[in-house]
Amino acid sequence: MKPVLLIALGGNALIRSGEEGTVQEQFANLRNPAVQMARLARDWRLVITHGNGPQVGNLLLQQECCAKAPKLPLELLVAQTQGQIGYMIESTLDEELTRLGEHRHLVSLISYIVVEKDDPAFADPTKPIGPVLSEEEAKSAPYPVRRTPKGPRRVVASPRPVTVVEREEIRILLENDFIVVCCGGGGIPVIRRGRAFQGVDAIIDKDLASARLAEEIGIDLLLIATDVEGASLSFGAPEEKLLRTVRVEEVERYLKEGHFAPGSMGPKVEAAVQFVRSGGKRALITSVDAIEAAVAGEAGTEVVP
Amino acid sequence: MKPVLLIALGGNALIRSGEEGTVQEQFANLRNPAVQMARLARDWRLVITHGNGPQVGNLLLQQECCAKAPKLPLELLVAQTQGQIGYMIESTLDEELTRLGEHRHLVSLISYIVVEKDDPAFADPTKPIGPVLSEEEAKSAPYPVRRTPKGPRRVVASPRPVTVVEREEIRILLENDFIVVCCGGGGIPVIRRGRAFQGVDAIIDKDLASARLAEEIGIDLLLIATDVEGASLSFGAPEEKLLRTVRVEEVERYLKEGHFAPGSMGPKVEAAVQFVRSGGKRALITSVDAIEAAVAGEAGTEVVP
Secondary structure, eight states: OOOEEEEEEOGGGTSOTTOOOOHHHHHHHHHHHHHHHHHHTTTSEEEEEEOOHHHHHHHHHHHHHOSSSOOOOHHHHHHHHHHHHHHHHHHHHHHHHHHTTOOOOEEEBOOEEEOOTTOGGGGSOOEEEEEEOOHHHHHHOSSOEEEETTEEEEEEBOOOOOEETTHHHHHHHHHTTOEEEOOGGGOEEEEEETTEEEEOSBOOOHHHHHHHHHHHHTOSEEEEEESSSSOEETTTSTTOEEOOEEEHHHHHHHHHTTOSOTTTHHHHHHHHHHHHHTTOSOEEEEEGGGHHHHHTTSSSEEEEO | OOOEEEEEEOGGGTSOTTOOOOHHHHHHHHHHHHHHHHHHTTTSEEEEEEOOHHHHHHHHHHHHHOSSSOOOOHHHHHHHHHHHHHHHHHHHHHHHHHHTTOOOOEEEBOOEEEOOTTOGGGGSOOEEEEEEOOHHHHHHOSSOEEEETTEEEEEEBOOOOOEETTHHHHHHHHHTTOEEEOOGGGOEEEEEETTEEEEOSBOOOHHHHHHHHHHHHTOSEEEEEESSSSOEETTTSTTOEEOOEEEHHHHHHHHHTTOSOTTTHHHHHHHHHHHHHTTOSOEEEEEGGGHHHHHTTSSSEEEEO
């Protein structure tokens, strides 16, 4: 069997900085990663996960504008974005595989992920979602609000992923040589209550969810695709230095020293570390445009044991 | 291997007549069909399809209320409802299977369905979606509008399903004894352009999509679950008569004579006829509350060769 590659697509695979996020933009942006993933499918079995930040923010905005339809909790909006983005990735990849003459089975799955009821994140929501609020809106908001560099925004908890409910199904699909799109937007967050699952108002970090899935199903290579070349020391400063191949102990030290921005490069490096610490042989952080080059060892940051 | 049962859940499995469609209502309504489906999973392999009328109407309403986020085409709203409803069905069924001690693999798939570019339905849109419009809105609407008993409403084309793109994947999953939720809202409608698929503004009838899937993957029993006991002659009149077991030629004659309302019982009977005409042994039309009873031969309308 071919080795398994998990590609975690960042939000910019669909909506690039400064774009509004029209359907034309989203499909156009997906083309380049899809072409690369179709070529990689010749040598790898593929699992594809993805973010949903701007899309879930838009759904939230739309339902808050509109008094005529009942508002749905965040868990269902995450589920909606899994449908939308799963379809966009699957259909674009489907086209590119067909163009290459590669006949592969391909599915997009709804995925939900268990989090702990008493995860400390619930007492300290930090993940900004939805639009920037006016001062007045921020004061009267019925939900937690935090100041961000852009202004006050609603924040939700971002608990750690414990287990992907569909892990067994995903593993069997990979054994059957399927390409699987799953864990969109970090997965639909649920807590377990006895035999039942209960959705919660939270957004799981999609890179940490991908690392958890990677550990659970056993993959060979984890690739996190984002909007910069890789993980850098002193990011944005004149002495900025892109890390190329780096050992897990070394990058862990940089992480502790605060080299990587929380909520941005931080969780990506953390996901790479977690994967390698749990037995993974190689994790990559690279740009959406350099997925193939990174797999070939020619771009990005590579974390090794 | 156990025989395969396809259950097409009507909109009332989630939102009952007169309800607003809150998340609590939708989960509560799903409980009864989920309990029945979990018990049926002991003797059958299951494929579950579902409608999305009220949910897609709400998304349309919400995006039309809101100038702050880009509007998405109908195909993506259908994809969003597949995510939302797929998650609700999967998680509720998951709970009920666990309660019964049945460990079964279970997935909800994004599905898209090919329609013909020159389907006559595109020139004659008939399927009402979204809210009732004011006279003024109806006059200035940039899309086709038709008068319905409730008032003027936007209408979209409802082309016939040609093929389910994921049919091979669904067949393999059933062979591996998975329970599969798919073809939500009639499937995301696409036309084929050379090697590419292009989404279109349309809603495929979910019962016709289910019958097409049933033919393509080869199933043993098609069950259409709705809000009435079954197909009746002279529906709503004092001489109303529920059809119980009926041969396909006979029900085809009633269909031609106009006994079944277009856009309501009509396509359900048509789907049952199509399935039996293509070699199916048994099709059932029954209430969401009598799924098990109908399979046992104790309720609903049964169409046989």
